[in-house]
Amino acid sequence: MSHPLSVLVVGSGAREHAIAWKLAQSPNVGTIFAAPGNPGMAALAQCVPVSVTDIEGIVDFAQGRECDLVVVGPEAPLALGIVDALTRTGLVAFGPTQAAARVESSKSWAKELMVRAGIPTAQCQIFSSPEEAAAAARGMGGEVVVKLDGLAGGKGVAVAETAQEAEMAVYELCRANPQSAGRILLEERLEGVEVSVLGISDGEHVCSLLPAKDHKRVGDGDTGPNTGGMGAVAPSPHLSPEGLDRVHREILEPAVAELARSGTPFVGVLYAGLMLTREGPKVLEFNCRFGDPETEAILPLLETDLADLLLAACHGELAGAACEFQASACVSVVMASPGYPGPYPTGIPIHLPSDLPPEVVIFHAGTSSREGVLVSAGGRVLAVTATGDIIETARRRAYAACSRVDFPDCHFRRDIGCIRCEAGEYTP
Ligand code: AMP
Numbered sequence: 001m002s003h004p005l006s007v008l009v010v011g012s013g014a015r016e017h018a019i020a021w022k023l024a025q026s027p028n029v030g031t032i033f034a035a036p037g038n039p040g041m042a043a044l045a046q047c048v049p050v051s052v053t054d055i056e057g058i059v060d061f062a063q064g065r066e067c068d069l070v071v072v073g074p075e076a077p078l079a080l081g082i083v084d085a086l087t088r089t090g091l092v093a094f095g096p097t098q099a100a101a102r103v104e105s106s107k108s109w110a111k112e113l114m115v116r117a118g119i120p121t122a123q124c125q126i127f128s129s130p131e132e133a134a135a136a137a138r139g140m141g142g143e144v145v146v147k148l149d150g151l152a153g154g155k156g157v158a159v160a161e162t163a164q165e166a167e168m169a170v171y172e173l174c175r176a177n178p179q180s181a182g183r184i185l186l187e188e189r190l191e192g193v194e195v196s197v198l199g200i201s202d203g204e205h206v207c208s209l210l211p212a213k214d215h216k217r218v219g220d221g222d223t224g225p226n227t228g229g230m231g232a233v234a235p236s237p238h239l240s241p242e243g244l245d246r247v248h249r250e251i252l253e254p255a256v257a258e259l260a261r262s263g264t265p266f267v268g269v270l271y272a273g274l275m276l277t278r279e280g281p282k283v284l285e286f287n288c289r290f291g292d293p294e295t296e297a298i299l300p301l302l303e304t305d306l307a308d309l310l311l312a313a314c315h316g317e318l319a320g321a322a323c324e325f326q327a328s329a330c331v332s333v334v335m336a337s338p339g340y341p342g343p344y345p346t347g348i349p350i351h352l353p354s355d356l357p358p359e360v361v362i363f364h365a366g367t368s369s370r371e372g373v374l375v376s377a378g379g380r381v382l383a384v385t386a387t388g389d390i391i392e393t394a395r396r397r398a399y400a401a402c403s404r405v406d407f408p409d410c411h412f413r414r415d416i417g418c419i420r421c422e423a424g425e426y427t428p
């Protein structure tokens with residue numbers, strides 16, 4: 001490297017904090033900026049008050065500071081074409097173009113791509129009006145998954161048990177997301193354990209990261225409503241190394257090849273949300289970015305230099321590359337505001353322990369700094385993360401750190417990484 005790299009991380013969640021934290025460990029990285037960042041990121045990055053969807057503002061900033069690399073965290077700016085705008089001005093940006101980001105921003109487009117590439121996924125029918133979809137759902141007579149086409153912040157999917165529930169779900173989802181009501185998917189309901197596999201792609205080649213398990217439900221034992229994710233474990237004990245290899249060969253490689261063949265080569269993180277069914281892994285969804293909270297549990301185990309890896313992807317140089325990981329485990333526990341995922345207060349003062357062991361890191365999500373005091377500012381507030389030689393060691397360390405965080409009335413799951421929750425063998 002000729003000069004220390006200057007990198008801009010776009011986003012303000014625990015995922016972006018984890019990305020900035022990992023980049024800061026690279027000997028090649030000099031300065032890190034975060035737009036807009038958060039108080040946790042401010043310890044390692046210069047935070048600039050530019051919103052993630054202010055594409056012009058981000059391009060202007062990156063140009064003005066001559067950033068060598070822009071890493072985009074969330075899906076919203078990717079779907080708005082932030083990478084197209086950055087690369088038009090000659091900047092190097094890690095993330096897919098607006099066209100390739102459709103793997104996430106259009107579920108019907110992603111489904112058609114999977115069918116063309118022969119990628120295992122749930123059977124699906126696509127409808128262009130709620131009435132047609134509701135009539136079909138009635139005829140399907142039971143278990144069906146209803147999905148709307150566009151981005152809906154995780155609220156565009158309903159898993160129905162009965163025909164009546166499915167029909168109601170069609171109308172409710174369409175009412176809540178009128179902008180996406182023109183394309184409705186009815187999908188076969190798959191059974192199994194869910195795992196996320198993220199691949200870094202340079203448009204042609206793909207490197208798989210460790211499989212990770214998100215915990216979407218708010219309550220212990222996977223109970224209660226869905227959330228943005230209450231914790232993650234990596235590597236997921238449900239997917240063996242042979243299983244990961246199968247996902248790489250049957251899902252990630254064919255998807256990257258089909259994206260390129262269709263004229264929308266994908267550079268960035270191709271995230272496969274999988275159901276490990278009896279017949280093997282099947283895709284529930286693709287996302288076009290790092291997963292949250294999976295990234296908080298994956299990056300602490302990554303041994304490969306993250307800046308080198310992301311730059312290699314941007315320059316189409318991932319041929320023969322592999323991501324190296326420590327042979328240990330990581331558990332990340334999300335501490336949330338009282339009431340989350342329903343309405344919650346903000347502004348609760350938080351005190352973090354100043355003497356954390358080296359295996360523990362607390363990534364900030366919804367925090368802010370008010371007159372020098374750290375306060376809560378969102379639903380998911382902290383991702384308390386620990387590594388260990390096995391999941392159990394990591395789990396104990398993470399929960400010991402949670403018990404030392406002073407965050408009145410917060411709640412968090414007590415079973416992230418516990419044997420009962422994570423046990424289960426998967427053989428491909
Ligand atoms: P998606 O946004 O498509 O990943 O869906 C959100 C959640 O709905 C997933 O994490 C699954 O828990 C569930 N889900 C989606 N599709 C299916 C399916 N075909 N079968 C069973 N569950 C599903």
Ligand code: GLY
Nearest residue numbers: 214229291292293
């Ligand atoms: N962990 C779910 C997501 O990132 O979409």
